[in-house]
Amino acid sequence: MHDVEFSVGREEVVALVGGNGAGKSTLLEHLNGTLVPDEGELVVDGTPVTDGDLSALRTEVGFVFQDADTQLVAPTVLDDVMFGLQNAGVDPAEAKSRAREALATVEASHLEDRIPHYLSGGEKRLVGLAGVLVLDPSVVVLDEPFAGLDPERSRVVADRIRAVHERGISVVLSTHDLDVAADLADRVTVMADGNVVGDGTPAEVFYDDELLASANLHPPTPVRIARSTGIVSAAKPVTEAELVALLGEDSAAVSAGDDANSRVAESE
Structure with missing residues (x-):
């Protein structure tokens, strides 16, 4: 990435779009400290983030990876959603209660006794989302949440993202599906060749032919x-x-x- 400036406001949904290799995943992985910038800084709620306070950052910024299997680690769905709370020393009874509440938020309560790796792609995304919601973040970041999903499961995931936003949580998502980006986002940020090349409302971005062409995108x-x-x-x-x-x-x-x-x- 090159001199990238990116922000998300309170209770805002930002869609990050661009062609393959544009730098979307790389940028997103900076938002919770999975990657750290060589230059510049990451600021959350007005506070610059340093290597010493990445744990606090990851509580504020929940990250749902494109490959859901990378963050599903426990023998059952309920155990998996509880995992972050248990690491933080939360009482087991409280952790279980909060995990069930998070699963209910994404309408996945019926999955709590299932083995995560036997779930469908859409179900894994919902469990991954519940696993970050349980930590009560102020921002949720989703890397290609619709990749590999059929239209019906994409609709289900999009509906759950709306439900998360309605709880007052900011959302950042990367996607190749511009129809979904137009439907979900308050603001669209366009990347190409490691740069942010455009930013604006969906109408401003998706009617800008020159901008879309520069990022190999179609309206x-x-x-x-x-x-x-x-x-x-x-x-x-x-x-x-x-x-x-x-x-x-x-x-x-x-x-x-x-x-x-x-x-x-x-x-x-």
Whole structure:
């Protein structure tokens, strides 16, 4: 990475996008001290982070790895979600209660007695997410949370990410799925060749053809449809819901125009 500046605000969802090798995972691994910068600094809640306080950082910033198997270490799901609390010396009864609450938050309570390595990819992501939520972080970082998942399981994971955000937790996620990024994110940061090359709202980023081309990205499906049908307006739809609403407004306007023309013809 080269002179990267990156931030996430309170209760904000930031999507980090870019092509393969852009530096997304490398940047994310700095956010909880898995990697440390050669130059510059990492600041969490106004406090610069040093090598001596990485444990405090990892409590504040929970990290869900792309390969969920790298963080699933216990014989059962419940044991795995309790693992961080047990390392911190939390009373076993309290640790179990908090682990069950975290599993309930991601709607994975039914998995608590399962063996983690026999879970599906989507289930592993949910257990990994519960394992960081149990530590009550202020920020959750997810590296490619939808990689390798079918559309239904991607939808489930996206819904659980929304639930985490609704609890007042900031979220940073990297993804190649720009449709999902448009739907989830308050802000989109674009990386290419180890640099942050753009940053803004989904509408600002996904209607910037030059920026997307510089990162080898294509606009989300709703953006392409809006442009191909010629209905792009100041609203700049980036999600399916926004596009449907805009199409509905156009249809209503056409219908109103037809009715008006009909009345004029009748009066003549």
